Amino acid sequence: MRILVVGAAGTIGSEICNALEHHDLIRAGRNGLDVSVDNTSEQSIKEMYEKIGKVDAVINAAGGANFASITELTPALNERGILSKLKGQINLVLLGHNYVNDGGSFTLTTGVMMDDPIRMGASAAMANGGVKAFVKAAAIEMPRGIRINSVSPNIVQESWDRLGSYFVGFTPVPASRVALAYKKSVEGAQTGQNYEVY
Template structure:
């Protein structure tokens, strides 16, 4: 399988590449090892697909959001989650449909905060929930047998030291375990799913 991994150099992205190393991987990101892309830019996404050509699967392990209390959350602070986590990932699908082979797949990334809220996490939860809803709704309309799923990771062990203050009482999971859900999405048969790794 020829698989495009956006966000391949990130904590989870690296583990996705490890678990799917038996496939032909194209590693993309801002500092992409194979191809560069800014997934918040429509033109950059178009350029990436033009360079890469046809693939069997697209995985997005990219997307960020700002942490802020609801009383400090401004439209500008909230915009990062909308542009990066929500629109960026959805645009990878909308602009990539013609590049995914028949029977291929898209796998996007959500996150635990939409199901188990934390302080300062409203913006991220909003973006995650939007992605999950898009995946569920678009699955019934995907053309040519293309599947679409999302993976919802818990806080990962590799980020625990940096983010523990936000995830009080959570049990972190290894990124290698999260990566298995992406493999399930790509190599499996389900569609419209949000695989929770909590």
């Protein structure tokens, strides 16, 4: 399969590439290994698809949100989660479904915070929940047999030193385990699912 991995250089993205290394991978990101893309820019997404052409699957492991308490979370700070984590992922589907071959797939990324809230995580939880709802609804009308799923990772072991203080009482999981959920989405047959790796 020819698979586009957006966010391929990240902690989870690199493990996704390892899990799917037997496929023809196109590694994308802000500093793309094969192609550059800024998922907050519709034009950048369009140019990426035009450059790479048809693929069998699109995986997104990119997108961020600001961590701030509700009393400190401003509309401006919240905008990062909307533009990157929420709208950026959805635009990969809206602008890319014509580039995905019949019977192909999209796999987006949500996250544990929408199900198990943490302090300062409301913006990320909002974006994660929006992506999950989009995937579930979009699955019933994706064209040409294209499937769509999302993966909801827990905090990963590789990020624990940097982010663990936010996730009090959580048990981190290895990024390699999270990557298997993306493999399941791409190589499996399900659609409309949110694979929780908690």
